[in-house]
Amino acid sequence: MGVCVAGATFTSCSQSETESSEDPIKNYSVERFADIEVLRYQLPGFNELTLQQKEYIYYLSQATNAGRDITWDQFGKYNIKIRTILEAIYTCEAVDKNSEDFKAMSTYLKRVWFSNGIYHHYANDKFKAEFSKEFLKAAAEKAGVAELIDEEIEKVIFDDTYLAKKVNKDAEADVVLTSAGNFYEGVTQAEVEALYKPLEAACTNECPSYGLNSKVIKADGKVTEQKYTANGLYGAAIKQIIYWLDKARSVAENEKQKEVISTLIEYYETGDLTTFDKYAVQWVQETDGDVDFVNGFTEVYDDPLGRKGTWEGVTNYKDKVATKRTETISANAQWFEDNSPVDPKFRKPQVRGIVAKVICATMLGGGTAPSTAIGINLPNANWIRAEYGSKSVTISNITDAYDKAARGNGFNAEFIADAKIREGLEKYGQLYDDLHTDLHECLGHGSGRLNEGVTASSLGIYHSAIEEARADLFGLYYMADQKLVDLGITPNATAYESYYYRYIMNGAMTQLTRIELGNNIEEAHMQDRALIANWCLKNAPEVVSLVKIDDKTYVEVKDFKALRQLFGKLLFEIQRITSEGDIKAAQELIETYAVKVDTDIHEEILNRISKLSIAPYKGFVNPLIKPVYDASGKIVDFEVTYNEMFDEQMLRYSKEFGFLK
């Protein structure tokens, strides 16, 4: 759930006809520090929205920011206090800005801002403070925040072994006691399980997501929940969220949106999880408006028990041009199914394509900021998904920003020897990235049928990677089809070639930059790509192979049409495995092609990428949206600017939206 995306690299809003010819952003890269690069993203087509839509977006965006501190506190109970101390020092004129200690503290603070707390946003490990305790104390004195530093705070910042990991998923340990996230206090894993297991056992259908919106504590020897509500835990921030949601409701695009917001407000006020489900059902059914949002306790990855929802917010509007493309693909879903290169008995007689909506984000907040996903797939409750479906969206202005920021970073020059392929990617790379995601999401996952008695779990732990490979192959196979040229989606019969090249290169080589030397490939999408690339390389060296030029390894594709047939052939087999639930064959494929890494290649790739100084992790500053007033104080427009620096934005957010202590 959460996110499912096809490509390793990125797609864009730039096919949008509404994009103005002049890009308002001169430089997509804002800042680099540690293992992070901060980028900007733009709002293409924002000016063409109506004043009412802009106002709606503005209020929803404020509601997105209003919950920021909730996420900070969920990610560690000392996060906000530490932020307050460090921000005071960072902005204090009396503190020497040239000392090594100050520089080290600044980098630490930027990492903390980026991760909404003192733990790495991806690795979950606590950041190492590379400034001295003495510096911190003296600087805090000057900045007037010395009283906030007690022994506990010192230990949290400087003792690397204390509260060392935000989320510990080691099954051997008590994951509640050993995780530093702030979802539990004073309780053991067994006590938490004892709290929820009976509730779940007693529920037969339409079960609420027990525990989603609360902290579990022990009070007077009793294990109990502190609910996140307007009058409960995080009430000060939740009241602000409600304030902005209420304003948004008054300018919503339609009655359904008003109903959605009313139910969400009711949920924030009561904490009732049945109301939350009611809201989720209304939300998934509201598809008429151009503007949409996510606001609430959503993904559960930050809880070692996978139960507590991290607060997040996203405000967005529809990318109309890109959505037209996914509508065209979905309208032809049956043709794609009937012509797919799988055994006819595994085709679906009646297939319905999903219209993957493509959106432009206007504000990312809480758990989705500054680091964000490039797609959203909600709600998470399985019974709602089964009964009412889900909204699956790709965020095109985010993928566009990744792509623009990556230009000229030397990556293609380093890893692609053939200039024609590089030119092809310059010209069509984004289009095919988009298209691959669309085909993967709109058709790939929904294609094919299972034999009687076979379910998703028939493939056990191999299911995810096999399923991703199936959807990827479906997209790869069809992006080269004349049908797409006829539908006006692709420009000509050969433009796909550079994307094919890069797909193999990524799957066999460059995606390894995200793995440490000596480790296996574990993540399902990465396994999927490795499986496809390595299977083609091993089984058809006459079609595609790795070659050495000046001691560097490159991909060479000798026959693109034959490569397409190879994708079809592998899809044929993977569909068979899926339809028959052939777990042995799935295991064989994954273990042969998708897990182990060729150490020589891995070492070479890591070596080559390290010379390019490309940050492993990226995130974003939000655009600044401001109301424009006339002389009488009436809002007449909204202005978007893109000049804010990372530290400016973080400091402003702490000031304007710092609702918790």
Ligand code: ZN
């Ligand atoms: Zn997928």
